[in-house]
Amino acid sequence: MSSSRSCANLLDLVAEASGGDFSSPKKTSPRFSRVMTVPGIKSDFDEDDDLSTPAPERRIIVSNQLPLRVYRDGNSDDPRQWKFEWDHDALVLQLRSGFPPDTEFVYVGVLKNADVDAKDQDDLEQILFDRFRCVPVFLSSDVQNRFYHGFCKHYLWPLFHYMLPLSPTNAGARFDRGFWQGYLFANKTFANKIMEIVNPDDDYVWIHDYHLMILPTFLRRRSYRIKLGFFLHSPFPSSEMYRTIPVREEILRSLLNCDLVGFHTFDYARHFLSCCSRMLGLAYESKRGYIGLEYYGRTVIIKILPVGIDMNQIESVMEAPQTADKIKDLMRQYKGKTILLGVDDMDMFKGISLKFMAMGQLLEENPELRGEVVLVQIANPARSTGRDVQEVQDETHQVLKIINDRYGKPGYDPIIFINRPVSTLEKVAYYAVSECVVVNAVRDGMNLVPYKYTVCRDGSLALDSTDKKSVIIVSEFIGCSPSLSGAIRVNPWNVDAVSQAMNLAIKMTDAEKILRHEKHYKYVKSHDVAYWAKSFDNDLQKACKDHFNRRCWGIGFALCFRIVALDRNFKKLSLDHIVPSYRKTTSRLILLDYDGTMMPQAKVDKRPSDKVMAILKSLCDDPKNVVFVVSGRGKEPLTDWFDSVDQLGIASEHGFFTRCSSDAPWESCLVSTDFSWKSIAEPVMRSYTESTDGSYIEDKKSAIVWHHQDADPDFGSCQSKELLDHLENVLANEPVVVKKGQHIVEVKPQGVSKGIVVGNLISSMSNKGKPLDFVLCVGDDRSDEDMFESISSAVQDPSIPTITSVFACTVGNKPSRAKYYLDDTGDVIKMLQGLANASTIPPKISSLQTPVSFDDFI
Secondary structure: OOHHHHOOOHHHHHHHHHOOOOOOOOOOOOOOOOOOOEOOEOOOOOOOOOOOOOOOOEEEEEEEEOOEEEEOOOOOOOHHHOEEEEOOOOHHHHHHHHOOOOOEEEEEEEOOOOOOOHHHHHHHHHHHHHHHOEEEOOOOHHHHHHHHHHHHHHHHHHHHOOOOOOOOOOOOOOOOHHHHHHHHHHHHHHHHHHHHHOOOOOOEEEEEOHHHOOHHHHHHHHOOOOEEEEEOOOOOOOHHHHOOOOOHHHHHHHHOOOOEEEEOOHHHHHHHHHHHHHHHOOOEEEEOOEEEEEEOOEEEEEEEOOOOOOHHHHHHHHHOHHHHHHHHHHHHHOOOOEEEEEEEEOOOOOOHHHHHHHHHHHHHHOHHHOOOEEEEEEEEOOOOOOHHHHHHHHHHHHHHHHHHHHHOEOOEOOEEEEOOOOOHHHHHHHHHHOOEEEEOOOOEOOOOHHHHHHHHHHOOOOOOOOOOOOEEEEEOOEOOHHHOOOOEEEOOOOHHHHHHHHHHHHHOOHHHHHHHHHHHHHHHHHOOHHHHHHHHHHHHHHHOOOHHHEEEEEEOOHHHOEEEEEEOOOEEOOHHHHHHHHHHOOOEEEEEOOEOOOEOOOOOOOOOOHHHHHHHHHHHHOOOEEEEEEOOOOHHHHHHHHOOOOOOEEEEHHHOEEEOOOOOOOEEOOOOOOOOOHHHHHHHHHHHHHHOOOOEEEEOOOOEEEEOOOOOHHHHHHHHHHHHHHHHHHOOOOOEEEEEEOOEEEEEEOOOOHHHHHHHHHHHHHHOOOOOOEEEEEEOOHHHHHHHHHHHHHHHOOOOOOOOEEEEEEEOOOOOOOOEEEOOHHHHHHHHHHHHHOOOOOHHHHOOOOOOOHHHHO
């Protein structure tokens, strides 16, 4: 049984330590008609269902809030008297337009603005599920405050938007263990609800945003093969910001428990990948157009796709008669004036006060625009409360008053501030009549205001049908900026630059406005919310297609839990499996890599321990064994370390030098005696060493290696790719091979590899009449894959007698030519110790017998 099955519930441990009541909710039976079933077994909850009929495709959409609006009938607290309707502005509702009409959706989330008594929760759940396929998650007010207002809005939200809580008076709250526990409890409550309704074999679960970043771990612990996608709708900060989070590893590992992780822009994805590299040591690769992270045998796909808008919703609002009336009212109200528009949430990152300052600067430098230009700012209600929101409101009103007092006059205010809830219809009308939209956020995840503005201007009743034009001023620091190639991009902190952009937008020719508009409209129309949802879902299906072709089990405790998913033919090497074969065989070859196999990569002192030396000596003392250390290291350190093990064979520098025992001379493969190419490669490597802090050059007899394991992970990897290309170009006519390994770039002669050493050993034993019946080969990196491939070729070679027991084993759970794996160097030592203990030859007898010599092989 895996360790994960016996690990304690983290929340219970947290509660016990803190004295809080964070025990898991009592397990209850599913209340809903759609429950997980097993073919051939009738469920009490679906007596009328025909199990022979395939279930329709279903998507479980999980977000912090359900896409519902709630209205109370007077003062009634009876949920049966409440009124519910779809919130058509909710993105999680709009995304269903990207799916076939028969796709079933189930929504899981908190019911906004509804405090429901515990006694009424069951009835309300049934009502919402029957009518809307919505599953409400009920959180107490205390948990909701700590989860949403505490950890999400006052800790994660500012930090993800690049605001560190450097002091108690700073707007962002510092990490609070109580808030974190509330976050955990809320995410676990979501997991409980999802597991009541999900069919892990058929359903796809799509989780939205930073409120639920721990949820994937809770779900993956319940079902190893559950199909999970996650999309982050906020920025993902750089590693310098993210690494300040005390629970940074738990959050990263949880996101990696998904099959697909989505981001709006490459910048956000790049920051996430950098964090995985720097904090978890994970490398990523671009494969056929997508980015994949190898994580314990699973490939986590990284999706980069900005969300779009619901074109149908916007167009239907535009076509409404009420919208036309509102547009006419606004045209009369602002007749003769050029309207600049801003639509922003009231929070500290939207840059509203900076926008007002830029408007003041515009009027200061261009007096002729006073009375001619007006900035209409619509402020959406703040999503949270606190001192930071109040400070933003106070500053906004203060700047607003200064600008209007200085540049206004009777009947004219330069800035019209609409600080009340504004309907979608009214916003559409403002979009339609505005000459320019100004999106000035200092940091924002995506921001769809420019997209909505573009669509409204294209179908605006305020414009002639042949004169569709628009201008967008957009901050460089928001997610939609890269996709708006015709926008005027600005640094919102540079008030002068924003002011100049406003002036440019006002004075721009109609022809240029039309060209910019056409470019934007073409993109917005083709990349709407339906395109986004369909693309994400297609990639999620691809990411999950191999779920049932893998063997899965869980490892790790609590929030460090993760799944190992491996090919069914790729197994962990156990002593119970290898020892019986070892005991039955009489001609054994044991091949061992050193660094990363018997010696941890992170260890500074690379000398073998006394335990390793004792194990190797014990294996070598058995006359049935031939033991070789096959390493990329030079012969000098290997000689120094292993001289005391008399019968140990060593192949150094990937087999360029070999010796069969401590008293035998070193022999060279003599593939080349001309190393003049080093004078070409070394200066190139030296230039990269000088520009890459932490890197160094290792000069061997036959090869030269550039190491960058101590350099910055991102820069070192980038430099290694550049160095690889550089060396391949300058050494194109030389008899050498340039290879990239684990934190190295190596140049070595052609015809030298660990695989050739292994092939020679196996064929030589066969030719000398001493065919092998047991081969064990253990290695950890790319150079060791050559050994595994050579063994595989030998097994299939009809000229070589059949080897009855072959154990090619890689270190670490990763794609490999080997059929077995061990987790780490500790497991390797335990396995070798087990083989040493399994020897049936007493030491005094073995010393009288003639051991098999390397001379016999060659």
